[in-house]
Amino acid sequence: MTKNTERDKKDKKDQKTQYHHGDLRAALVQAAGEILTNEGPDALSLRGVAARAGVSHSAPYRHFTDRRALLSAVASEGFRELAHRQRSHSNDATMNLTEVGRSYLQFALEHSAMYRLMFMSDILEANPDPDIARMSREAFETLRQAINALLPDCHHTGALCIMMWSQLHGLAQMLLETRLRDWMRDGVDDDAMIEAACTTLPETIKHAASVLAAKATARQGLSG
Known part of the structure; x- marks a missing residue:
């Protein structure tokens, strides 16, 4: 043969x-x-x-073409699933924002290996994949929509999205890496911490929006 x-x-x-x-x-x-x-x-x-x-x-x-291309495709699917989970949960804007935050943290804990690949690994840095960029923007857009529903007249949604994602990502990373030692948590478990963080998220975003608006007004006054 x-x-x-x-x-x-x-x-x-x-x-x-x-x-x-x-x-x-x-x-x-x-x-x-x-x-x-x-x-x-x-x-x-x-x-x-x-x-x-x-x-x-x-x-x-x-x-x-190689292992890196495969990992890129897997990470892209992770962002796709995250965006799906974060889409609108409720017609009530406050409740919806709370649920969006909760869905983010639950995804991170339920799919820890995937989450690390998406956010914490340098495997993909040398070869950025356009599909990953597109799907991560879609996940980011779900946060923007939730904040817009809560604060429709806000002019600083982009900055608020970054703040919200940073807070959620920071807590997720700390929980996954077990860096929150028992003596720091006073016997509070992960579920309670997630509930506290997500329930207070709408008021945190509202307060941040008011601070940003005041800073913007002050800058305009100085420039005028």
């Missing part, structure tokens, strides 16, 4: 596998997400993902 014949047979097998999955890329990303959750990012490889998806070891190269 010639090498060309062997290659043709292997390609046909890969094509059948792709047809069986319906969407090979989605199957590979799903398999990578499962490995990430169960074993961590160090265990992710194109060969390992192919084995878990039940395809030949060459099949992933149809969609991903």
